[in-house]
Amino acid sequence: MSKISFMTPVVTAFNPDGSLDVQGNKNVYEHLIKGGVDGIVVMGSTGEFFSMSMQDKKKLVDVAAETIKGRTRLLIGASCMDWRETVELGNYAIDAGAEAVMIVPPYYFALSDASVMEYYGKVAPAIHGDILLYNFPDRTGYDLKPEIILELARAHKNIVGLKDTVEKMGHTREVIKALRPEFPEFEILSGYDDNLVHNVMSGGNGCIGGLSNLAPEITSAWAKAVREGDLEGMVKGQRTIDQMMDLYAIGTPFIPISKRAMQLRGIEISDTCTVPFLPATAEQEAQIKAFMTRVGLL
Known part of the structure; x- marks a missing residue:
């Protein structure tokens, strides 16, 4: 069996004026490494990659590589709507020392399977490092089907894994069944915390x-x-995480909620997010405090 891990799709810290907070991001990385995480995924969905400039993305790659590399696994989201920018950012991340890059296919229009193959057919050969596919149908509007994932793994040797952000484990299970016989080392990760054991x-x-x-x-x-x-320990962890999943329901999107909760734990960051995400309201903050008290974090 390949490595088993629980990795963090890390938040991105911004200054109150919206600029990238270099020290704040370092504070978050140190908090995660001290907490023993198996890896850090920079600029996933939780990291607000979708509303960051290329300049800030590259700056964050440099900060992350300097702080994280060699201390825990470092993966970096390289998703851009223009495939050429995906390649540019992906190679920048690999050159900086990322173990792999994670790439969600284009969103806004739902794509056919042929279009998905075309997109990764452009991107994968041009990136000189390993790639994890990122399946998030709730955000892209379409699914990376198990048979398409298998085709992509066959076609591109540097496509070595998948983050499957699908709530029902049935989809991920079908991916596992499709990939394991031919690609036993292909890394298949769930995108919902409470699916760890089932995965x-x-x-x-x-x-x-x-x-x-x-x-x-x-x-x-x-x-x-x-x-x-x-x-x-597995049962204890499952029951704890089942309770902690309530955090996601406090606000939509949940990212400002997470940042405010992290502040309450003493992590030195601003809860500023990219526009148009709003900070937690007073009512939401009260809910966060009640939640954290309930699960023993305050």
């Missing part, structure tokens, strides 16, 4: 889940229990 028991490799931004020590202990076959 691994179905033959997957774990999770990239946002709750680890707030409580990396909890998700790290849970992943360790899974790796060690510690049933009691």
Whole structure:
């Protein structure tokens, strides 16, 4: 079995004026590394990649590589709407020291399977490093089907994994069944925190889940229990995470909520997000405090 991990799709820290907060991002990375996370994914959806300039993306790659590289796994989201910019950012990240880049296919228009193959057919050969596909149908409007993922793995040797952000494990399970016979080392990760155990028991490799931004020590202990076959620890972790999933319901989108919760834990960052995301309201902050008290984080 390939590596089993729980990695963090890390938030991106911004200054109150909207500029990139270099020290704030370093503070977050140190918090996660101290918490024992198995890896950090920079500029995933939680990292607000979709509304950052190329200049800021490259600057964040440099900050992340300087702080994280060699201390835990470093993956970097390189998704852009223009495939040429995806290649540019992807190669910049690989050259900086990222283990791999994660790439969601274009969004706004739902794409046919042939169009998905065409997109990755342009991108994958042009990136001189490993790629994780990123399937997020709720955001792209279409699905990367198991048979398409298999075709892409066959066509491009540097496509080595998948983040499957699909709530129902049935989809991820079908991907595992399709890929495992031919590509036993292909890394298949769930995008919802509470699917970790189900993913691994179905033959997957774990999770990239946002709750680890707030409580990396909890998700790290849970992943360790899974790796060690510690049933009691697995059950304890599942029940804790099941309760913690309530954080996502406090506000839409949840990213400002996560940043405010992290502030309440003492992490030195602003809760500023990219426009048009709004900070947590007083009512939401009260809900965050009640939630954190309930799960033992305050």
